[in-house]
Amino acid sequence: MFIASFLDYSNYCRSGVDCAGMDNPNAWDSLGLLMSVFLAGVIAAALVVVSRALPGRKVAWLDLGQFGAALSIFALWTAFWTILDISNAGAGLILGLLAAIVLAAGAVAGPLVPFLKAPLLSPASPAQGVQGGQAPYGAQPSQGYGYPGGGAQQQPYGAQPSQGYGYPGGPQQGRPAQADPAHTQQAQAPQPAQGGAAPAGDFTPFWFAVPVARPLYGEDGSPNPIAELAPGTWYLAVEQRGQSLIAQTQDGRRGVLQDTTGIQRG
Template identity: 50%
Template structure:
């Protein structure tokens, strides 16, 4: 189940189904009656009343079932794109049910009254409006770009905007202290880490050593062989990216194994490693896998 695969059109379908369910409990018929003979007459009935059968299953329950089929198809994601029931996908069946429920609601609103004192109640009109939204979102969802847009999109993390400490700031190491390089010092020379002449117990130049031993200026340090610089790390920095179409994610330690996840459009993913033309991507739950097809990706 992939909740991030829902679109704005799916949200409209779900909202219309909730309104349709609420409308089924509101009065479908209202009767204006006055006098003593109206005492035993029910002046309003909702769609759940047996006297209005088959209003409930042919309008309200059919519309709710249509929304359920459409949302179930979306939750399954692209893996169920080719699954069909009697030649149609679940979302196609849902669209057909929504249009049928709307058509039945129109005919139900056009007749059935037995006199001027009987009229359709708020439940009938709210159900009709809900079915218009439901059928419209179901039919136009795959076609209108505004309805095809993802309902929730991930944003890449904001890069660090702060600066680095500069010498002289309070609490920061100063040149010549705690290994901070002295101005003009050879960058290949190891820092002194606080062992500066005259500082922190280090004998000053010219001062005699213990027991008359020569001071620091009399000791000639042995030359130190230059150490080879370490090889530079791979020039790669993690970045956020999005895919233009659904793509599978292979296991990190077995790129030819069974897929372990799926990347969907409208969601940002973090690339943590590059292997040739492939990327090692990280899902929202921390799972990492290899994305072999990197064509057309959008960097964040």
């Protein structure tokens, strides 16, 4: 539509007049036509693209995609009646009308078609220091460099650590190694089962994103949701209550997320 604004929107020429060298007006010669059709369409397209790239962004409690859809319909409405009013419509006005039709159809059908509804950008993790894919909620993170206990191979239950040069109490050459009684008692002590559930007091807040829109209910048990968690936006889990999470939105509101299946942990 921006390119069409530089083309002639009218090809009016009187009969019997040589119009070869006549400079026909374009949309930039008419401020009302420029703002209500062409620039309105460009702004509507930008709002629709931003709403797909950054889902959940709202202005005055309305999604950016809703603003873009309304503005695209306004541009189409104005272009339609303008082309009916001008008897000799030029290429600029015709292309502007066609572009407005395509833009309005895409903006209106976007929330209804899954292919158009998908976000353009995948959500970025707030913890930039973590590299690699995100582990699903409840999964144990893989141990590695910088993780407690990472980098060391686990010994079998009851096995003695390998002793060598520089190890305290290492066996001297020519003598069999003597077992340390205190160390033997520690080795025979029952080891706690790995992978057990951590107590509720050890909960650590973390960032997460939902795969689909999910309601956030009040902490007082009200059946009406207080907010909606949108895909592509990161929220902070501050507490765990059974299978539910206490989540905090960007504006500081807190509520209960009852459905935690498939959430992406940051």
